[in-house]
Amino acid sequence: QVQLVESGGGSVQPGGSLRLSCAASGFNLSYWGVGWFRQAPGKEREGVSCIGSSDGSTYYADSAKGRFIVSRDNTKNTAYLQMNSLKPEDPAVYYCARRFGRLCPGLFGGDFGSWGPGTQVTVSS
Secondary structure, three states: OOEEEEEOOEEEOOOOOEEEEEEEEOOOHHHOOEEEEEEOOOOOOEEEEEEOOOOOOEEEOOOOOOOEEEEEEOOOOEEEEEEOOOOOOOOEEEEEEEEOOOOOOOOOHHHEEOOOOOEEEEEOO
16 A cells, blocks of 8 residues: 655744654655645645655755755655644644656646645744
């Protein structure tokens, strides 16, 4: 069964850091790009970052540039999102998804599938 499961969410103070993980099972994640998305209550889902498979190229939304780092460890069939300098506008449920292709030229949700159940991120003082 093809499955992605996120973990690592939690509650941090503004300026804090969290590292999210996206563990794949039922398929070899190394063949696919991996995207990170988030959705806050009452808001539309937005793309955060993506990492390609073959060349490890990365793509970041403006909201993530300079603060978040996407990476992957194909030996562990897992992708990561390191989130630093978290802001009050970052809280959301964060999701990972498999891109229909090896590269990550953008973050259009329709290009992704096998969505995980999400992990909650809260930023509060």
